[in-house]
Amino acid sequence: MNLSRVLVYGMGLMGGSLALAIREKFPNTEITAVVRSEKSKTTILTKHLADFVFLQNEFQTPNWSNYDLVVFSTPVESILKIIPTLPKSGNTIFIDLGSTKETIVSAVESYFGDITHNYISTHPMCGSEQAGPDAAVPDLYVDKLCILTSPKSASNASLEWVRSFWEKIGSWTLEMDSQSHDETLAYLSHLPHVISTLLVNVAGSNPTTKKEILESSKPITGGGFRDMSRIAGSNPDMWISIFKENQRFLLKSIDDLIQQLSEFRNLFGSDGSFDESQIRKIWELAIANKDEIRKTK
Amino acid sequence: MNLSRVLVYGMGLMGGSLALAIREKFPNTEITAVVRSEKSKTTILTKHLADFVFLQNEFQTPNWSNYDLVVFSTPVESILKIIPTLPKSGNTIFIDLGSTKETIVSAVESYFGDITHNYISTHPMCGSEQAGPDAAVPDLYVDKLCILTSPKSASNASLEWVRSFWEKIGSWTLEMDSQSHDETLAYLSHLPHVISTLLVNVAGSNPTTKKEILESSKPITGGGFRDMSRIAGSNPDMWISIFKENQRFLLKSIDDLIQQLSEFRNLFGSDGSFDESQIRKIWELAIANKDEIRKTK
Numbered sequence: 001m002n003l004s005r006v007l008v009y010g011m012g013l014m015g016g017s018l019a020l021a022i023r024e025k026f027p028n029t030e031i032t033a034v035v036r037s038e039k040s041k042t043t044i045l046t047k048h049l050a051d052f053v054f055l056q057n058e059f060q061t062p063n064w065s066n067y068d069l070v071v072f073s074t075p076v077e078s079i080l081k082i083i084p085t086l087p088k089s090g091n092t093i094f095i096d097l098g099s100t101k102e103t104i105v106s107a108v109e110s111y112f113g114d115i116t117h118n119y120i121s122t123h124p125m126c127g128s129e130q131a132g133p134d135a136a137v138p139d140l141y142v143d144k145l146c147i148l149t150s151p152k153s154a155s156n157a158s159l160e161w162v163r164s165f166w167e168k169i170g171s172w173t174l175e176m177d178s179q180s181h182d183e184t185l186a187y188l189s190h191l192p193h194v195i196s197t198l199l200v201n202v203a204g205s206n207p208t209t210k211k212e213i214l215e216s217s218k219p220i221t222g223g224g225f226r227d228m229s230r231i232a233g234s235n236p237d238m239w240i241s242i243f244k245e246n247q248r249f250l251l252k253s254i255d256d257l258i259q260q261l262s263e264f265r266n267l268f269g270s271d272g273s274f275d276e277s278q279i280r281k282i283w284e285l286a287i288a289n290k291d292e293i294r295k296t297k
Numbered sequence: 298m299n300l301s302r303v304l305v306y307g308m309g310l311m312g313g314s315l316a317l318a319i320r321e322k323f324p325n326t327e328i329t330a331v332v333r334s335e336k337s338k339t340t341i342l343t344k345h346l347a348d349f350v351f352l353q354n355e356f357q358t359p360n361w362s363n364y365d366l367v368v369f370s371t372p373v374e375s376i377l378k379i380i381p382t383l384p385k386s387g388n389t390i391f392i393d394l395g396s397t398k399e400t401i402v403s404a405v406e407s408y409f410g411d412i413t414h415n416y417i418s419t420h421p422m423c424g425s426e427q428a429g430p431d432a433a434v435p436d437l438y439v440d441k442l443c444i445l446t447s448p449k450s451a452s453n454a455s456l457e458w459v460r461s462f463w464e465k466i467g468s469w470t471l472e473m474d475s476q477s478h479d480e481t482l483a484y485l486s487h488l489p490h491v492i493s494t495l496l497v498n499v500a501g502s503n504p505t506t507k508k509e510i511l512e513s514s515k516p517i518t519g520g521g522f523r524d525m526s527r528i529a530g531s532n533p534d535m536w537i538s539i540f541k542e543n544q545r546f547l548l549k550s551i552d553d554l555i556q557q558l559s560e561f562r563n564l565f566g567s568d569g570s571f572d573e574s575q576i577r578k579i580w581e582l583a584i585a586n587k588d589e590i591r592k593t594k
Contacts, residue, residue, distance in 0.1 A: 145518075
């Protein structure tokens, strides 16, 4: 696998961690980073995440073909703006780390049309409630899932190259079309983030709970609440981007949740009685779904 | 602190773990357990969780006064049946490990009336998605919160005894009246369990998600979903008991969540537009609430 020069366009937690992983697996690769802020530039140079760092405004007319691999790890919206500027020939492989796929894949397909290209959209499913190149770690992608979405007219060779790249980094890969990706991710990732965020706000808006919290020197929470609130409120920029790109499926998943919550609530009568057997069924179904989704017993 | 003989009435994960902790902190204490099943009896004897084990039907006319401490760790409903059989005098300290407090404290108050007694209701906030004495571990209560609720007419000496008992076990303690306890716990514990359970069911009921999950050999989940689903479907008996005892506050918390979800959903217009500044406010509020509730920065 030839990987002499990599460009990581946008180097936050994800791009920075990928740079560290590339340093480990491909020690001779030269890494160039493009970032928005002077602060990131300093961090990247201090942590040796890249060999060369440019601010976006210093990198206005990039020669993409200088690189064997270009990784877009900016919000989806800005990837959508770059796609129409890519070269229509050459050997450079293009990937992105976007959390949604439909808008990116549509943009790639409408830009390249029938021309064979090397753009593979990828979604490594990791990340953390932290952000920025400061938080970058070399093993972020190890044993994590990376979803590969191949736009129409992408060369098969580029798909296979990208698959072996991610596997070398330590991820395991799975192919998915863009629409299935976005719908599945709405239910397995985007909805959980919305719920975690609203859960802490619901708890914080109850006056009794608030009073007890403020009067206690230590947290009044068990492991359940701590787990359920870890991802609350994280990375608003990224989530606003996801809400833009995957609104249809996110709203569908929220509507499904509101419906199941309302059905659950209606199992309780106003006299204190409730349908115990139905609650048991819901709990049993949850165990089955949990095992199936998490692939554990 | 005199603790020669302890009775643990109901020995699952919580009672069994308490027995192990007592063995560590009070090595000379004689522990008696009462359980429902032969299987639990065997486990308890094999793991040496107790010195004597009785099945419930072998323990019909207990002499409670034989023990310095009696711990009720059965579902709240069965504690409510035992309370009216307790002696109205003597030095035995009674505690329970119930997850709800209002019904227990009411039962204690109406049974003892103005008579000074030694019943302190406690709620150690730990537990796990596992259950049964098999899962018992000695450090379950270490560095965990134990909420103490003192019914009317409970002696101050018994409250102080129970407080030092739990602190010796390794927990930190906090006093709360029964109603504040139940309302706060609805928001910080019961609602999170309902949400986790319904989340996996919402994800499992989406056909595209289901198809992708079944076709993949590994889980299509990031850390967010894994954290958010850990407590899903756990311990239905305990939860049905909690839904019985704390229905009023649980339903209030569910209604609050449905309202916040609906308000969130309504930030999105049918044309794909949405109120970005409002979403940022919700995300910022979540960070503030999360820090306040978890007491972390």
